[in-house]
Amino acid sequence: MMSTYMLFYWFVTFISLYLLIFWLLTYFDKESAKPLAVNNLKKFPLVSIAIPAYNEEKRIKKTILSVLNLDYPSDKIELFVMDDGSSDGTKKVVEKLIKEHKDRNITLVSKPNKGKGAVLNVALKMSNGEFFVVFDADSTVGKNALMVMLPVFSADKETACVLPAIKVRDPHNSLLKYQWIEYLVTFFYKYIMDFVDCIPVSPGPFSVYKKKDIEEIGGFDEDNLTEDLELSLNLQKHHKRIRQNNKVVVETSAPETWKSFYKQRNRWYKGGFYNTLKYRSLIFNKQYGDFGLLQFPAFFAMGWLVLALMLIGIAKLISTTYDFFINLYDINFDILHFIDFSEFWWFSIEYSNILLMIFATSTLMVLLFSAINHHGEKLFKEKWILLPLYLVVYGLFLVFVWLGILIDMIFGKKQKW
Amino acid sequence: MVVKRTVTKKNYILAFVITGLIFVVAFLFGMVADRMFVEHVDKFNDETRYDLFRLELRSALLEDRICEYEFDSFVKDEFGYVSAEIMQLETKLGKNHQKVKDLKKYYTLLEIYDWLHYKNIKEKCGSDYDLILYFYSNKEDSQGNTLCDDCERQGFILGYIKSENPSSVRVYSFDYDLESEEVGILKSLYGIDSFPSMVINDDVIRGFAELEDIEYFL
Numbered sequence: 189m190m191s192t193y194m195l196f197y198w199f200v201t202f203i204s205l206y207l208l209i210f211w212l213l214t215y216f217d218k219e220s221a222k223p224l225a226v227n228n229l230k231k232f233p234l235v236s237i238a239i240p241a242y243n244e245e246k247r248i249k250k251t252i253l254s255v256l257n258l259d260y261p262s263d264k265i266e267l268f269v270m271d272d273g274s275s276d277g278t279k280k281v282v283e284k285l286i287k288e289h290k291d292r293n294i295t296l297v298s299k300p301n302k303g304k305g306a307v308l309n310v311a312l313k314m315s316n317g318e319f320f321v322v323f324d325a326d327s328t329v330g331k332n333a334l335m336v337m338l339p340v341f342s343a344d345k346e347t348a349c350v351l352p353a354i355k356v357r358d359p360h361n362s363l364l365k366y367q368w369i370e371y372l373v374t375f376f377y378k379y380i381m382d383f384v385d386c387i388p389v390s391p392g393p394f395s396v397y398k399k400k401d402i403e404e405i406g407g408f409d410e411d412n413l414t415e416d417l418e419l420s421l422n423l424q425k426h427h428k429r430i431r432q433n434n435k436v437v438v439e440t441s442a443p444e445t446w447k448s449f450y451k452q453r454n455r456w457y458k459g460g461f462y463n464t465l466k467y468r469s470l471i472f473n474k475q476y477g478d479f480g481l482l483q484f485p486a487f488f489a490m491g492w493l494v495l496a497l498m499l500i501g502i503a504k505l506i507s508t509t510y511d512f513f514i515n516l517y518d519i520n521f522d523i524l525h526f527i528d529f530s531e532f533w534w535f536s537i538e539y540s541n542i543l544l545m546i547f548a549t550s551t552l553m554v555l556l557f558s559a560i561n562h563h564g565e566k567l568f569k570e571k572w573i574l575l576p577l578y579l580v581v582y583g584l585f586l587v588f589v590w591l592g593i594l595i596d597m598i599f600g601k602k603q604k605w
Numbered sequence: 606m607v608v609k610r611t612v613t614k615k616n617y618i619l620a621f622v623i624t625g626l627i628f629v630v631a632f633l634f635g636m637v638a639d640r641m642f643v644e645h646v647d648k649f650n651d652e653t654r655y656d657l658f659r660l661e662l663r664s665a666l667l668e669d670r671i672c673e674y675e676f677d678s679f680v681k682d683e684f685g686y687v688s689a690e691i692m693q694l695e696t697k698l699g700k701n702h703q704k705v706k707d708l709k710k711y712y713t714l715l716e717i718y719d720w721l722h723y724k725n726i727k728e729k730c731g732s733d734y735d736l737i738l739y740f741y742s743n744k745e746d747s748q749g750n751t752l753c754d755d756c757e758r759q760g761f762i763l764g765y766i767k768s769e770n771p772s773s774v775r776v777y778s779f780d781y782d783l784e785s786e787e788v789g790i791l792k793s794l795y796g797i798d799s800f801p802s803m804v805i806n807d808d809v810i811r812g813f814a815e816l817e818d819i820e821y822f823l
Contacts, residue, residue, distance in 0.1 A: 192749070202624060210620035217616065345606035385608050427607035477610030482617070514758060518816060519765045536693055540635025547627045 193500055200497045201544065207486055208551050211380050215558065220383040224340055224433055232261045235334060236315030236399070237323055238268045240307050240392075244325040245277040247441060252285055254328035256292055259335055266293040268311040273301030304392075305408040305415035312399070312407050320399040322416070324392035327440040328357070336436050337396050348401035348428035349420065351378065351387070352394050352436035353563065359442075363449060365574050366582050367442040369556070375434055376559035382432040386483040390420040390430055393438045401428055414459025421467045424479055434563065446585075453589045457491060458596065464488040495590040552579065639697050642690065646708050649687055653715050660722055672730035687712065688778045689764075695743065710785055716777040717787055723775060734773045735823045738804040739763055740797050742781040755813040759801040762816050766823075774823070 214220060237255055241248050248269070255267055269282045279298060286294050295314070299307060312320060319338065323329065329352070337350045353375040359368040381387045390397075395416070402408075402419065405426050409418040420430055443449040464471075464487065471488060473480035519525055556575060560567060567575070664671055691712060694705050723736055741756040751757075760778065767776045779788050781800045791797070795804050803810045805822040 198628075202628065205627065206620055206624045209623050210616055213616045213620055213623075214613070220613065346608045384613055385610065427610065429608045474612070475610065477612050479610070481612060511757075515761050518758060518762050520816065522765070525765055525768065538635070539638040540631040543634045544627065544631040547631065 193504070196500070197497060200493050201548070203486075203493070204490070205548055205551065207482075207490075208548075208555065210482065211377065212551070212555060212558075214383050215380045217383075222383060222431070223343065224431070224435070229335065229338055232264045233318040233338070234264050234266065234316060235260070235319045235321060235338075235396075236266050236268065236311070236317030237321040238270055238308055238311035238315070239323045239325050240270045240272055240304050240311075241274060241278050241282075241325040242272045242301070242304075243274045243276045243278060245274070245281050248278055248325045249281055249285060250328050251323065251325050252282070252294070255323065256289060257331055258329070258333060259331045262292055265334075266315065266317060267295070268314060269294065269296045270307040270311050271296060271298040272304065272307045273299060303410060305410040305412055305418075308408045308415070309410060312403065315399065317399060320397045320402060321394060322392055322397070323394050324440065327354070327393035327438050329394045330437045333394060333436045333438075334396075337433055340431050340433055341398060344429065346427070346429040347431055348398050348423050349390050349430045350396045351390055351430065351432050352438045353379075353432075353434040354391060354393050354438045354440050355563075356442045357439040361444060362574070362577075363446060364442055364444060366578055367449075369560075369574060369578050370582065371442075372563050372565060373556060373559045375432070376555075376562045378432045379434050379562065381483065382430075384478040385429060386479045387430040387432060388420060388424070388479075388483060388487050389414075389417045390423075392416050393440050394436075412459065412463070413455050414463060417456075417459055417463050418466070421463055421470075424476070424484075425467060425470060427476075450585075450589060450592065453586070454592055454596070457589060458593050460487070461491075461593070491586075491590050495587055495594065498584075498587045499591070549579075639694070642694060643698075643704055643708065646687060646690055646694065646712070650708065650711050650715060653719075657715060657718050657722070664722070664725070671726065692743065700743075709780065709783065713779060713783060713785055713788060716779070717791065720775070720777050734775065735770075735806060737763060737766075737774065737776045737819075738791065738795070739776060739778045740781045740792070740800050740802045741778060742800040744782050753800050756801050759803075759813055762814075762819065763803075765816070766819060770823075 239248070239251060239255075244251075252267070252269065255265070256262075258265065271279050271282065279296070282294075282296050286296060297307070297310060297314070299310065308322060319341075333352060337352065340350045341347050354371055356364055356368040356371050359365045378387050401423070405419075405422050405428075408415050409422075412418045423430060443452050464484070467484075468488075470476050470480050471485050476484070516523065516526075553575075663674070667674060691705070691709050694702075694708070698705050700706075720736060720738065723734070726732060727734065727736065739760070741760055742753040743756065744752045746752060763776050763778075767774050779791065781788075781792075781797075781802075795802075795809050797804075797809070797811075799811055801813055803814065803819070805819065808822050810818070810822070
C-alpha cells in the first residue's frame with residue numbers, strides 16, 4: 189500500500205514538475221516567442237461585438253460604455269446586446285443607453301432564455317463585421333483593445349482568434365485576491381502557450397474572432413457547459429491559431445463568495461472534462477504538435493491525477509489520526525507522552541521528499557514572480573502573505589471542486605449553464 | 606490556411622533532463638541521510654558492545670560481591686529507541702537490505718546479552734526491576750497487508766511503560782521472523798509460537814495486552 193501510493197505520488201510530482209519546467213523553458217527560450225504585430229492599422233474593418241446578458245442590470249451599463257469608449261472609429265463598431273431572457277431590468281438599462289447614444293450602432297435582441305451558445309449564434313448570424321467579438325456582460329475592456337488586437341491578425345493567415353489579458357476587478361476580499369493572483373498566472377501561462385500554439389481556451393471577456401473562421405467550423409455549440417472552451421478546441425482541431433495579447437487588459441468581476449466561486453469552477457472544470465472527451469481524438473495526436481502531445485493531455489488529466497493523489501493522502505491522514513487516537517487510548521490519554529519525543533525524532537523525516545518539495549516550491553515561486561513581473565504588477569505589502577496561502581488554500585479548494593465534480597458525475601447530476 | 610504544427614523536441618528533452626536531475630539530487634540526498642542513520646546505529650552497536658564487555662569483566666572480577674555494587678545507567682539506555690530506528694531503516698531501505706539485516710541481528714545479540722546480565726543480577730541480588738521480552742512481527746503478505754495488526758500498538762504501549770519507568774523497566778524487542786538461532790532458542794525456552802507475545806520476568810503473555818494487563822505483572 190505504502191509503496192504503491194509513494195510510486196503514484198512520485199509519478200504525479202514528476203509530471204507536475206516536468207510540465208512546470210517545460211513551460212518555464214519555453215518562456216526563457218525567447219526565440220520561440222512569436223512577434224505580436226504592432227504596426228498601425230491602415231484600414232478599419234467593421235467589428236461586431238456581441239454581449240450576451242442574463243440578469244446583468246447592475247453591471248451591463250459599464251460593459252457597454254467601455255465598448256462605446258473604445259479607441260476605434262465609431263461607425264466601424266456594431267454592438268449586439270443579447271438579452272437571454274433576463275427577468276430583471278437588464279432590458280430597460282440597455283434601452284435607456286441606446287436612447288442616450290443614438291449616434292451609435294447598438295442593437296438589443298431579446299430572446300426567451302436559450303443559453304449563451306444559442307444567443308451567440310443568433311448574434312453571429314446578424315453580424316456584418318469582418319471580426320466577431322464575444323464580450324461577457326460582467327467585464328470592461330481597455331480603450332486600446334481593437335487597435336492593439338486587430339493588427340495581430342495581419343501577422344499571418346492562420347490566426348482565427350486573439351485574446352486579451354483578463355484581470356480581476358477590485359479584489360477587495362481574500363478570495364478575490366487569490367483569484368487576482370490566479371488570473372495573473374493563468375494569463376502569463378497563456379502568453380507562453382502562445383509561443384507554441386497551445387492555448388486551449390478563449391474565454392468570454394473580449395475574445396476577438398475572425399468571423400469567417402468561426403462560421404466555417406459551425407459557430408458556437410448551443411448545448412455546452414463551456415461553449416467558449418468548445419469553440420477554441422474546435423479551432424485547435426481545425427488547426428486555427430489562437431493568439432494571446434497581454435497588452436490589452438479586460439477587467440472582470442470574479443465570484444466574491446466561496447459558494448459562487450465553487451459553482452463557477454464546478455461548471456468550468458466539468459465543461460472542461462466533457463469537452464476534452466468530445467475532442468479526445470487530439471490527445472497524444474502527433475498531428476497536433478505540442479498541443480496534442482503535451483498541453484491537451486495535461487489539460488485532461490492533471491485535475492484527476494491531483495484529485496486521486498489528494499484523496500489517497502487524505503485517507504492516509506485519517507488512518508494515521510485513527511492510529512494516533514488508538515495509541516492515546518492505550519496509554520489512558522496521557523497526552524504528555526507525545527510531547528516528550530526522543531532525540532531520534534529527526535530520524536523519521538523523509539529527507540528526499542523535503543528536498544523535492546523545496547525544489548518544486550522554488551520553481552513555482554519563479555513562475556509566480558515571473559507572472560507578476562510580466563503583467564507589470566506589484567505584490568502589495570498585505571498581499572505577500574497571500575502567496576503561500578494561495579498555494580495551499582487555493583490548491584485544496586480546487587481539489588474540493590474536483591471532488592464535487594466526481595460526486596456529481598457518480599450521481600448523474602444534470603447541470604445547465 | 607492552417608497552422609503548421611511543430612514538436613519542440615529540445616524542450617521536451619531538456620525539461621526531462623532537468624526534472625530527472627532534480628529527482629536524482631533529491632534521492633541522493635535521501636540516501637546520504639539514510640547512510641548517516643545506518644552509521645549512527647552501527648556506532649551505537651559498537652559502543653554498546655564495549656559497555657557490555659566492561660560489564661562482563663566487572664561481574665567476573667567481583668564474582669560473589671556483585672550485589673554490593675550499583676550498575677544502573679551503565680549500559681546505554683537507548684535500546685527502545687534504537688529498535689525504533691532499525692524499524693525506520695527497514696521501511697526506508699527495505700527489510701531485505703543486507704546492512705539492515707546485519708544491524709538487526711547484531712543488535713538482537715546485544716539485547717540478549719544485556720538481558721542475561723540483568724537477569725543474573727536480578728536473581729542474585731533480588732533487585733526489583735522488570736525485564737520484558739517482546740516478540741513482534743512486521744511481516745507483510747503478498748498484498749502488502751501487515752500480518753500482525755496489533756504489534757505496532759503493543760510496541761507503543763511497551764515504549765510508554767519504559768518511558769514512564771526508565772530505571773526499573775527494561776524492554777527487549779525481538780523480530781519473531783528474524784533468521785537468528787538465538788531468537789529461536791529464546792522462543793523455544795518460553796514456548797513462544799505466536800505474535801505479539803511477551804515475557805514479563807518469567808510470565809508469558811500471548812496475544813495483545815493492554816496497559817493495565819501488563820502493569821499487573823510488574
